[in-house]
Structures are given as structure tokens and as C-alpha cells.
Amino acid sequence: MDQESQQVKQPRGAKRRARTRANLLMAARKVFATRGYHDATITEITETAAVGLGTFYLHFCDKEEIFNTVLTEGREAIRQQVGEEIAHEGIFSLPVVVRAIFHQVYAQRDILRIERTGEGIAARSGGPGMLMEMFTRFLEQVTDLSPFSEEEIPLLAALLEGLMDRAFHCWWDEQDEPGSDLIADRVLYVMRHGFPASLFEDPQQHSSLP
Amino acid sequence: MDQESQQVKQPRGAKRRARTRANLLMAARKVFATRGYHDATITEITETAAVGLGTFYLHFCDKEEIFNTVLTEGREAIRQQVGEEIAHEGIFSLPVVVRAIFHQVYAQRDILRIERTGEGIAARSGGPGMLMEMFTRFLEQVTDLSPFSEEEIPLLAALLEGLMDRAFHCWWDEQDEPGSDLIADRVLYVMRHGFPASLFEDPQQHSSLP
Numbered sequence: 001m002d003q004e005s006q007q008v009k010q011p012r013g014a015k016r017r018a019r020t021r022a023n024l025l026m027a028a029r030k031v032f033a034t035r036g037y038h039d040a041t042i043t044e045i046t047e048t049a050a051v052g053l054g055t056f057y058l059h060f061c062d063k064e065e066i067f068n069t070v071l072t073e074g075r076e077a078i079r080q081q082v083g084e085e086i087a088h089e090g091i092f093s094l095p096v097v098v099r100a101i102f103h104q105v106y107a108q109r110d111i112l113r114i115e116r117t118g119e120g121i122a123a124r125s126g127g128p129g130m131l132m133e134m135f136t137r138f139l140e141q142v143t144d145l146s147p148f149s150e151e152e153i154p155l156l157a158a159l160l161e162g163l164m165d166r167a168f169h170c171w172w173d174e175q176d177e178p179g180s181d182l183i184a185d186r187v188l189y190v191m192r193h194g195f196p197a198s199l200f201e202d203p204q205q206h207s208s209l210p
Numbered sequence: 211m212d213q214e215s216q217q218v219k220q221p222r223g224a225k226r227r228a229r230t231r232a233n234l235l236m237a238a239r240k241v242f243a244t245r246g247y248h249d250a251t252i253t254e255i256t257e258t259a260a261v262g263l264g265t266f267y268l269h270f271c272d273k274e275e276i277f278n279t280v281l282t283e284g285r286e287a288i289r290q291q292v293g294e295e296i297a298h299e300g301i302f303s304l305p306v307v308v309r310a311i312f313h314q315v316y317a318q319r320d321i322l323r324i325e326r327t328g329e330g331i332a333a334r335s336g337g338p339g340m341l342m343e344m345f346t347r348f349l350e351q352v353t354d355l356s357p358f359s360e361e362e363i364p365l366l367a368a369l370l371e372g373l374m375d376r377a378f379h380c381w382w383d384e385q386d387e388p389g390s391d392l393i394a395d396r397v398l399y400v401m402r403h404g405f406p407a408s409l410f411e412d413p414q415q416h417s418s419l420p
């Protein structure tokens with residue numbers, strides 16, 4: 001009888017525990033987004049989450065651990081939602097992949113900003129790794145990469161990832177506009193057509209024309 | 211008389227001082243390239259430079275300071291040599307700029323590797339900043355950026371910089387081949403023509419063809 005009631009209780013305890021953890025993570029995300037890594041305090045996180053300070057230490061060792069957990073879970077959420085958006089579109093082409101990534105990163109741009117406040121502390125594996133993995137998987141499905149060879153998939157994935165990364169940080173680190181659709185259009189233009197043709201001429205020759 | 215001889219002596223002392231400093235920096239660059247930031251010791255640096263330990267502290271506070279000085283001066287040397295290579299070519303077009311950057315970064319690829327061993331310690335301002343500045347200056351000279359506007363120069367510069375950055379790190383962090391000419395060709399192809407056209411189709415549609 002005692003054993004049975006314990007078996008019933010344990011999942012309930014685990015659920016409550018998971019709820020408290022999620023609650024702490026949501027509060028931490030809010031506090032890090034406002035204060036940045038260095039100025040955020042564990043006390044402010046627990047006050048925002050409306051739990052005692054002791055409860056924090058049941059779930060996380062320190063500020064650095066909860067910071068990296070916020071980032072890891074944020075990135076994982078982005079990855080999942082990008083996957084869902086692509087599946088929903090039903091087309092697996094570069095514009096669909098790129099638009100989905102821009103949409104979801106924009107929707108969770110607080111993660112970009114939080115990451116930036118903790119440079120050197122933020123575990124870096126997640127960021128470039130996630131997009132590299134997506135683009136590699138995408139490129140492996142493409143049958144004709146000419147004039148590139150299959151061996152060059154890592155380079156192509158890295159170049160695509162580099163373009164996305166710089167586009168994210170170009171505005172969204174500090175402002176909300178322009179939003180994801182406009183940025184996706186501009187970046188997709190470059191991906192499809194390259195940079196403006198005039199960049200490949202010598203502008204000094206033009207300026208010396210009469 | 212005494213004052214006069216001091217005035218003569220001072221520049222000599224300054225010269226010797228500068229020579230010792232350059233000597234220490236060259237030794238540090240070698241030691242950091244071999245051991246990485248974390249395993250390098252000040253003793254190994256002074257032994258390689260053939261100076262006493264006390265001499266080190268006349269020039270630098272600690273390992274972090276000499277590490278960041280190696281990086282800053284290395285980047286400055288790359289920037290200068292890129293400028294010289296472009297001036298020597300006499301043409302200021304994207305292919306010339308891109309090739310010059312690849313040549314010089316490849317020639318000093320130990321700087322990339324050293325930087326990477328000290329992530330979180332390495333002052334970051336130099337890296338992306340240097341290329342962003344070069345590309346911004348270049349783009350400001352181009353009269354026709356269509357379909358982009360002048361307001362989009364920061365985005366275009368960031369995208370170009372992102373492509374270069376990823377290309378550097380794709381191989382040169384760990385291996386010496388392929389060298390700068392081949393990488394420049396591949397990256398310039400993408401810059402000029404965009405990514406392979408088939409990436410913009412839905413590969414799943416192709417695979418479902420009979």
C-alpha cells in the first residue's frame with residue numbers, strides 16, 4: 001500500500017519539479033534579456049519566478065549553468081520549429097529552409113541578444129553547429145551541385161551559415177526592424193544571384209571616365 | 211654635458227627596448243601556435259626569446275596581454291599587406307580585394323589558429339572589424355549597387371565578411387590545403403553567381419520522378 005502510493009506520488013513530484021524548472025528558465029530568459037549575463041542576479045531570477053533562493057539550487061549549480069541552459073533550450077526550440085515550418089511547407093528548397101530559419105530566429109531573437117551578453121561564457125557549440133547541420137542535411141539531398149562537388153558540401157554549408165549568421169546580427173542584436181521577411185528576401189537574392197555585378201568591375205576606372 | 215649624453219642614450223635604449231619587445235612577441239607567436247593559449251607558459255616564451263623572466267614583465271603584465279598583442283599586431287600586419295597587395299594590383303574590384311585577403315590571411319594562418327585556442331580571452335574587435343571596414347570602404351566606392359541601396363552597405367559588408375570568415379575556418383584551422391587560390395576561386399564563384407541553381411528547386415520533386 002505504502003509502496004503503491006509512492007509510485008503514484010513520484011510522477012507527480014517529477015511533474016512539479018519539471019514545472020518549477022521550466023518556470024525558472026522562463027524567468028531567467030526574461031532577466032538575462034533585460035540585464036544581460038553580467039548584471040543578472042540569481043535573486044532577481046528567483047523573484048521573477050516567485051520561488052525561494054534554495055529552489056534555484058535544486059535545479060542549477062550557478063548563473064552560468066542556467067544561462068547556458070536557456071541558450072541550449074532556446075536553440076533547440078528554434079531547431080524544432082524550423083523543422084515544423086519546413087514540413088508544413090512541404091517543399092525542401094533553399095528559399096523554404098532560409099525563410100523558416102529567419103522566421104524562427106527572428107521570433108526568438110531574444111536568444112541572439114542573450115547569447116551576445118555572455119560572450120566567452122556562452123557555450124558556442126549550439127549556434128553555428130545547428131545551422132551547419134541543417135544546411136549539410138539539405139545539401140546532401142541535392143543531386144546536382146555543379147560546379148561544386150560533393151566534397152565541397154562542408155564549404156557550401158559553412159558559407160550559407162556565415163551569410164545567415166551575419167544577417168541575424170546585422171540588425172536584430174539591437175533593433176527589431178527590418179523583420180524576417182525583408183531580410184530573407186535580401187539574403188536569398190545574394191544566395192541566388194550573387195552580389196551586384198558592378199562589384200566585379202574596377203570602380204576607379206568608371207570615376208576616371210570624362 | 212650629462213644631459214646631452216642622456217639625450218643620445220635614450221633613443222638607443224628605446225631601440226633596444228623595441229627590439230626586445232618584438233623578439234618576445236615573435237617567440238610568443240611561436241609558442242602559442244604550438245601549445246595554444248592555455249598550455250603556453252611565460253617561461254617557455256622567455257626561453258624561446260632568450261631573455262630573462264624579469265624582462266617579460268618590463269613589457270607585458272601577463273600571458274593574456276602578450277596573447278592579445280600577438281593577435282592585434284598580427285591582424286594589423288595582415289591589414290597592411292592586404293592594402294599593399296591591392297595597391298600593387300592597381301585595380302580595386304571585389305576579386306582583387308578578396309584574393310588579397312585570402313592570400314594574406316593564408317600566409318598568416320597561424321594567427322587564425324592562435325586566436326582559436328584562446329576563445330573567450332582573445333579580444334574580438336580586430337577580426338570581423340577589420341574585414342567589415344575594408345568591405346565597407348570598398349562598397350562605398352561602388353556607384354551602382356542595384357538592386358541594393360546605399361543604406362544596405364552594412365548588410366552587404368557583413369555578408370561578404372561572413373563568407374570570408376567561414377571560408378578561412380573551414381580548412382585552415384586544421385589543415386594547410388586547399389590553399390588560398392583555390393578557396394578564393396570557390397568563394398568568388400559564389401559571390402559572383404550565387405549558389406548552385408538546383409538548391410532553389412525542390413529536390414524531393416526530382417526524386418519522385420520516374
